[in-house]
Amino acid sequence: MILVLDHDPDWVASFEKEANRIRAALGANLVNIHHIGSTSITHTKAKPVIDMLLEVSSLDELDQQSASLQALNYEAKGEFGIPGRRYFRLDDAAGRRTHQVHSFEAGSKNVIRHLAFRDYMRAHPTIATEYGELKQRLAKENPDNMAAYIDGKDAFVKEHERRALQWASCDTHKTRP
DSSP states (O other), X not given: OOOOBOOOTHXXXXXXHXXXXXHHHHGGGEEEEEEESGGGOTTSOBOSOXXXXXXXXXXHXXXXXXXXXHTTTOEEXXXXXXXXXXXXXXXXXXXXXXXXXXXXXXXXXXXXXXXXXXXXXXXXXXXXXXXXXXXXXXXXXXXXXXXXXHHHHHHHHHHHHHHHHHHHHOXXXXXXX
């Protein structure tokens, strides 16, 4: 069942806890780690899965470090449908997904895209609220159909990702609400 919840302030602590474990496991190859996805946006609803974005110096080195993340109970999934990405996921003891790790080389277009979308949503709470309402409606309409849920968000995400990239490239966006 697809579960979409109101923002939970504990999501930040959950991100920080896992970020610290990952930092210790990856060492110098880790350039930065970011909380992304809807759990990082206070004005939206989200599935209770923490999305993390790792910027690494080298994907080849990360591939060699996969065992370090697997030792933390992360499942390594390789590119998992996105070239240039390394994807890891963590489930709790009951088998529920709790964390997803999207890893890219530092400064890649995918890093820029994810951070722009997150920051745009944080800066535009009305749009973030609209996004959350869309997700909640889609979850109610498709409680057991993840493909339909994802397809239902696609046009919204693509449009606002496009806007986010334009917004992020504007020098004055930091002064906007």
